[in-house]
Amino acid sequence: MSDRDEFGPVLDEAVLLAGRWLEGVRDGPIPPTADVDEVKDALGRELPDRGPDPVTVLRSLARGAEPGLMRIHSPRFHGWVMGGAQPVALGADWLTSAWDQNNGLRSVTPGVAGAEELAAAWLVDLLGLPSGSEVGFVTGATLANVTGMLAGRDEVLRRAGWDAAADGLAGGPRVRVLVGAERHGSVDSASAIAGLGHGRAVEVDDQGRMRVDALRAALDDGEGPALVVLQAGNIHSGAFDPFAEAVEVAHAAGAWVHVDGAFGLWAAAAPGLRSLMAGAEQADSWATDAHKTLNVPYDCGIVAVADPAALHRTMAQHAAYLASSDTVADPSDRVPELSRRARGVPVYATLAQLGRxxxxxxxxxxxxxxxxxxxxxxxxxxxxxxxxxxxxxxxxxxxxxxxxxxxxxxxxxxxxxxxxxxxxxxxxxxxxxxxxxxxxxxxxxxxxxxxxxxxxxxxxx
Incomplete structure (x- = not known):
């Protein structure tokens, strides 16, 4: 049996099933019509000793799951903050799965590493971030926040004379975390994962923008290493923190500034909206999500850090058996994962198709x-x-x-x-x-x- 005979019928069926589902993008009803238990009943709750052929499995999967699917990609789906999938992004995502490359080491998988590195450079340019900023592709905005805040945590501790990577957090200086009173819950999750607790809430105005006077007072009310998290796009109002003033105050206190811009960071790419992001480029790290605004399929979070060395010190892992580069950062030096799909490839394809x-x-x-x-x-x-x-x-x-x-x-x-x-x-x-x-x-x-x-x-x- 040839490779085409092995994979062809299954992939052809997947195209047909996906096409049928996507035909309802514009006009199909949005809410699901089946709940989880009904879906499980339809799919079959018992694991068989041996299952049917792959095409039959795909047909059964589509038939059982589709009633429980939400049309998140509808142009009138305005729930949470979820985008859809542009055609070129979906196609590139399918290719990424077919190629099945573990993009941890650039010398091992140069095809996808090259595409991701181009996407990263383009993102730095489009989003107005400092030249030379390091970009990593993670699962979503939550892990992007985690990654940026971990790099910030370790850097402010290093400046205070403590090596968190070698010695952990116990016994070291306490890192103060200051967040807006209307920050997204993912910031609290990221801060907790970083071992820093949920932080101190700083007062905001009526649109959820952090008050600079309150930030200054909170920083003055204490001492030691600090991490300030600002927000690009309040989840309710869409408001942006006053970055220029807030970053200046935070840096004057020696704090690392991280910007949670899950959907708002993209405002920097539009001339008519760029003023919302004024001053954000002076921060130290940024998080966003390519699914929310760029409309790349799940999952594709993006983290950027102005100081590559700070990110590498926190994230890089090396072993004798790995073909790691001694001169250029590997993808795994930028994110918590060593094994991951090349999720930045659909970002490359989307940016290449849309252009600036x-x-x-x-x-x-x-x-x-x-x-x-x-x-x-x-x-x-x-x-x-x-x-x-x-x-x-x-x-x-x-x-x-x-x-x-x-x-x-x-x-x-x-x-x-x-x-x-x-x-x-x-x-x-x-x-x-x-x-x-x-x-x-x-x-x-x-x-x-x-x-x-x-x-x-x-x-x-």
Whole structure:
């Protein structure tokens, strides 16, 4: 049997099944229709002694799982902060899986290492980061935060005369962590993984932006190594911290500054939005997610560190059996993993296809669509926008909390558009996060129409 005979039928079937699913991207209903137990029943709960042929397994998988799938890639899916998958990114992701390269060592897998290194250099340029910044590709924004904060932790301890890599944290100086009162939960997770606890919350303004005076006071209220985490894109308001002033204050206190920019860091790539990121390039490390705004398939987080040596000291691992480079950093010198898929390859493909202008247009399109949604909701009786819509986030309320939640439930039942129910500043809200490459002004208008139907349904009832 030839290799084509072995793999061909399975891959051909996968293309057919994927194509059938993707046909519903624009107009298919968004919510799943089956729960986890129903999916498990459909897939078959018992492990067989021997299973059927691969094509049969794929067909059974699609038939059993599809009712439980959320159409996250719909242009009217505004839940959480999740993008879709651009065609070129999806194709490159399939190739990455077929190539099955472990991109830990550049001399072993130069094909994918080269693509990732190009993507990294382009990202540094597009995002306005300091020349020479080191970029690593991790699973998502949470691990990107972990990686940047670990590098920061070890560096501020090194400056204080303590080698965390050799001696651990016990017995060393305490590292103070200062975070915004409205930081994302992944920052708390990252700080806990780094062994630093959840840190001290610094007061923010009404849009969730860190107050520089409060940061200065918090830094003055203590001594020793410090790590400050700033935010590019508040999860509710989309607001950006005042980077220039906050970084200056933090650096004056000797602190390492990390920027959590899971979706907001991409604002630097769009001329019309770049001012939101002014001063962020002076930080020490940054985290973002290629799935959220660039629309690369899961999983693809990105961490960047201005000082490559600081990142390498924390992350690099070497052994006699590894073909490690003595002169150039390997992929494994930048991230916690030695074994990983070449997740930066779809980033390369997407950037190569879009180009500088295409990335700028994409980011601006998302922000413009958010404005269309906000303006449309303001025109609905009882509709209220609670945030300053500066980027891609819209927080809406419709009177009291009970009514807002009821409208959210009606919107979900309609199935045309989806928003995340949440609570912000003590009020129930529907949060519309615009993250999908297919979401333009026309699709945003369809979202507004779906909200109007939901409001009408609740009003009638």
């Amino acid at each position: 202008a295409g990335v700028a247009d994409l980011v601006q399109q998302l922000a413009d669509a958010a404005t269309v949604i906000a303006d449309g909701i303001r025109g609905i009786p009882g509709g209220e926008i609670l945030n300053e819509v500066v980027y891609t986030q819209v927080c809406a309320a419709f009177g009291d909390d009970e009514r807002t939640r009821a409208i959210g439930a009606a919107l979900l039942a309609d199935g045309t558009a989806l928003a995340s129910p949440s609570t912000w500043h003590g009020r129930a809200v529907l949060r519309f996060s615009v993250s999908n490459w297919l979401t333009d002004a026309a699709e945003a208008a369809r979202t507004v129409a779906a909200v109007e139907r939901a409001v009408a349904a609740v009003t009638v009832s």
